[in-house]
Amino acid sequence: MGQCAMSPARSGTTAGGGGGPPTPSSSRSASTIVAGTASGYHLLKIDDYSRTRDLFPTSTALKSRAFTIGGHRWRIQYYPNGNTPNCGDYISLFLHLDEEVTREVYALLQFRLLDDELGDKLPPPPPSLDANKFFSHASWGLPKFIKKEELEKSRHLKGNSFTVRCDVVVITEFVAKDMPEATATAARRRTPAKGTGSFVSVPPSDLHRHLGELLLGEKGADVVFKVGGKTFTAHRCVLAARSPVFGAELLGSMKESRRKAVVRVDDMEAQVFKALLRFAYTDSLPEMKEKDEGAMCQHLLVAADRYAMERLKLVCEEKLCERIDVSSVATILALAEQHHCDGLRNACFDFLSSPENLKAAMAGDGFEHLSRSCPSLMTELVAMLAAAATSDGPTLPPVMNHGALSPTTAAAAVSASAIVANTSRGYHYLKIDGYSHTKATPTGEALFSCQFTIGGHRWRICYYPNGNVLEAADYISMFLVLDEIVVRNVKAQFQIRFAGQVEKQPSLAWKTVRAFNKQTSSSSSWGYPKFIRREDLEKSEYLRDDSFTIRCDIIVVDNYRAEDASSAAAGFVSVPPSNLHSHLGDLLKNEKGTDVVFEVAGQRFTAHRCVLATRSPVFNAELFGMMMESDTTTNDVIQIGDMAAPVFKALLHFVYTDSLPETMEEREDTMCEHLLVAADRYNLERLKLICEERLCKYIGIGTVMDILALADRHHCKGLKKACFDFLRSPANLSAVTGSESFEHLSRSFPSLMKELVDILGTSHNYAC
Numbered sequence: 222m223g224q225c226a227m228s229p230a231r232s233g234t235t236a237g238g239g240g241g242p243p244t245p246s247s248s249r250s251a252s253t254i255v256a257g258t259a260s261g262y263h264l265l266k267i268d269d270y271s272r273t274r275d276l277f278p279t280s281t282a283l284k285s286r287a288f289t290i291g292g293h294r295w296r297i298q299y300y301p302n303g304n305t306p307n308c309g310d311y312i313s314l315f316l317h318l319d320e321e322v323t324r325e326v327y328a329l330l331q332f333r334l335l336d337d338e339l340g341d342k343l344p345p346p347p348p349s350l351d352a353n354k355f356f357s358h359a360s361w362g363l364p365k366f367i368k369k370e371e372l373e374k375s376r377h378l379k380g381n382s383f384t385v386r387c388d389v390v391v392i393t394e395f396v397a398k399d400m401p402e403a404t405a406t407a408a409r410r411r412t413p414a415k416g417t418g419s420f421v422s423v424p425p426s427d428l429h430r431h432l433g434e435l436l437l438g439e440k441g442a443d444v445v446f447k448v449g450g451k452t453f454t455a456h457r458c459v460l461a462a463r464s465p466v467f468g469a470e471l472l473g474s475m476k477e478s479r480r481k482a483v484v485r486v487d488d489m490e491a492q493v494f495k496a497l498l499r500f501a502y503t504d505s506l507p508e509m510k511e512k513d514e515g516a517m518c519q520h521l522l523v524a525a526d527r528y529a530m531e532r533l534k535l536v537c538e539e540k541l542c543e544r545i546d547v548s549s550v551a552t553i554l555a556l557a558e559q560h561h562c563d564g565l566r567n568a569c570f571d572f573l574s575s576p577e578n579l580k581a582a583m584a585g586d587g588f589e590h591l592s593r594s595c596p597s598l599m600t601e602l603v604a605m606l607a608a609a610a611t612s613d614g615p616t617l618p619p620v621m622n623h624g625a626l627s628p629t630t631a632a633a634a635v636s637a638s639a640i641v642a643n644t645s646r647g648y649h650y651l652k653i654d655g656y657s658h659t660k661a662t663p664t665g666e667a668l669f670s671c672q673f674t675i676g677g678h679r680w681r682i683c684y685y686p687n688g689n690v691l692e693a694a695d696y697i698s699m700f701l702v703l704d705e706i707v708v709r710n711v712k713a714q715f716q717i718r719f720a721g722q723v724e725k726q727p728s729l730a731w732k733t734v735r736a737f738n739k740q741t742s743s744s745s746s747w748g749y750p751k752f753i754r755r756e757d758l759e760k761s762e763y764l765r766d767d768s769f770t771i772r773c774d775i776i777v778v779d780n781y782r783a784e785d786a787s788s789a790a791a792g793f794v795s796v797p798p799s800n801l802h803s804h805l806g807d808l809l810k811n812e813k814g815t816d817v818v819f820e821v822a823g824q825r826f827t828a829h830r831c832v833l834a835t836r837s838p839v840f841n842a843e844l845f846g847m848m849m850e851s852d853t854t855t856n857d858v859i860q861i862g863d864m865a866a867p868v869f870k871a872l873l874h875f876v877y878t879d880s881l882p883e884t885m886e887e888r889e890d891t892m893c894e895h896l897l898v899a900a901d902r903y904n905l906e907r908l909k910l911i912c913e914e915r916l917c918k919y920i921g922i923g924t925v926m927d928i929l930a931l932a933d934r935h936h937c938k939g940l941k942k943a944c945f946d947f948l949r950s951p952a953n954l955s956a957v958t959g960s961e962s963f964e965h966l967s968r969s970f971p972s973l974m975k976e977l978v979d980i981l982g983t984s985h986n987y988a989c
């Protein structure tokens with residue numbers, strides 16, 4: 222490894238903007254205030270090293286995600302082929318100060334390859350390292366970190382990936398020299414800084430649910446279908462976005478003449494069309510009885526092919542693969558041939574390659590009908606069987622001149638199946654700081670963890686310092702709480718243990734599946750009334766420095782399914798992820814079927830009333846409420862004040878896709894501030910939480926007071942707590958108290974300043 226002196230980075234291009242492919246999905250970043258310094262480290266995993274080496278030339282860097290240490294925002298710059306031509310045989314690594322600063326920042330840094338034996342438990346950088354001076358957007362690092370040839374022969378490169386640890390020690394103006402070693406050791410044992418997830422929990426996408434409610438509520442519906450004697454109302458723009466056939470029928474050249482007509486759909490049953498509509502709006506099938514699913518999927522496959530809904534067609538193919546048996550194979554094979562379902566057809570052929578299955582299937586009427594209606598299929602099947610007969614596999618009996626096989630002479634078919642649960646799993650750590658202070662909480666009163674999401678549901682851990690009931694008053698009680706209202710039971714297995722007791726991910730196979738059902742404001746919880754006696758805890762190794770940490774492992778059981786043990790569908794049909802978001806994004810871009818126009822800062826944007834209304838109660842009131850006729854008729858342009866055009870454009874993108882644009886027209890932190898305000902204005906709660914989560918990582922010396930004021934104005938509890946947590950550090954607080962933003966906050970938000978004083982005066986921090 223080339224151990225040369227730290228150098229400032231030379232100018233070079235940067236690939237990937239602020240977040241390139243090397244960034245790990247879950248990186249660890251922590252800092253500790255120790256007598257005038259703030260230290261922490263960041264792990265950067267380089268996946269697919271050889272590709273980064275081959276794709277990115279010398280002087281081109283990939284950047285890690287932003288992380289915060291010492292109140293400043295940093296990134297790691299990784300040059301796969303060196304930062305200058307002189308370092309072309311090396312990998313270069315630099316630490317980059319990713320913010321504007323009014324005065325230089327002094328920091329010590331050290332890059333090391335992660336050691337497999339030690340994991341991330343490497344010793345801290347030695348104090349003998351020289352401090353580097355960082356100005357705004359400056360970089361320091363190792364131009365010759367390691368030769369590529371040396372890395373490629375080392376144990377650190379495994380599976381074409383390696384991990385680098387960057388230790389950073391930021392020196393503040395309050396540095397205390399000659400600090401006793403005992404003090405430093407104690408300081409290193411303090412709690413790591415909380416990540417964004419500790420303060421803000423973003424729920425899963427709710428776009429599918431909102432559109433499902435739009436279909437059921439029929440608000441803004443502008444087309445009527447008549448199918449099998451029943452009528453169904455729907456929205457032209459949604460159907461056109463999901464099906465090119467619906468697009469041509471409803472928004473094509475014939476749309477004006479058919480605008481007010483009832484669209485008749487022949488050769489389809491009403492319940493099939495109803496299921497088709499549900500899939501168009503939610504990208505999912507309705508719940509079906511086991512005995513009805515096979516027939517419904519056959520009819521839906523025909524409908525999906527008719528309306529060119531490719532994903533629905535593949536979903537039906539996948540389900541039908543699991544229903545192939547001796548009685549159905551002929552019918553399913555004919556269906557697959559008629560509607561060009563290659564995967565389903567191959568699954569049928571695979572089933573018939575078994576001599577036992579073939580014999581049993583030929584005894585049925587369906588096979589005889591198949592030979593008459595699809596002779597080409599029979600030719601192909603015979604060719605396949607002939608190839609199998611000459612191979613090393615089992616020899617098939619003659620297939621011609623077979624009479625009906627009686628039950629006593631038919632060979633037994635060999636099959637296997639398994640009951641499989643669809644599950645999602647995860648875990649949450651809750652650290653109780655200031656345990657002795659929590660003991661003042663009366664029996665029956667609880668402290669709650671931050672909200673977290675596992676299996677698409679939101680949860681909290683409930684901690685009773687003096688038990689949840691009188692019978693458990695000598696104990697600590699721990700419960701898992703479902704923190705959302707649901708329409709049906711949520712089934713989950715879980716365990717709560719001290720963090721030190723869990724060495725690896727537990728299976729939880731022996732744990733009872735509990736049903737959580739919260740249909741009102743009252744909570745639904747399961748747990749341990751007598752988790753541990755307080756007396757035992759206080760004598761145990763788990764209580765250190767008046768704190769302890771528990772870990773809650775959860776497996777959410779979605780549903781159970783019976784599947785062939787050989788996973789028949791898996792080898793033949795691959796269903797892509799949901800494309801509802803992309804279809805609606807395309808609908809917004811092509812402006813087809815739009816019926817409302819907005820003017821924002823001189824720019825005009827077209828949209829669809831029904832989509833806006835189902836996503837935002839404010840848009841719903843404006844577009845379909847009492848003022849609709851007088852203020853927002855189809856020909857009117859709605860004026861939006863106090864908002865920049867790029868912000869409204871990003872807002873519309875989120876409404877249609879449930880995600881932020883990949884590229885922002887402003888800096889991410891600035892855009893997220895403006896979008897948070899817009900989300901609050903239009904009551905887009907999930908967008909607001911996403912902005913909160915992103916702004917948490919921008920909290921620093923120069924930004925914390927402005928972000929805190931923003932959080933207070935718009936009732937962002939998680940973001941507000943993150944700011945308060947940042948200001949708990951004496952060094953951070955001292956650095957901001959003399960700033961103009963602090964003075965402004967003191968004058969403009971006296972109640973907020975009082976809240977800050979109250980929090981800083983509280984010595985314990987056991988809940989977020």
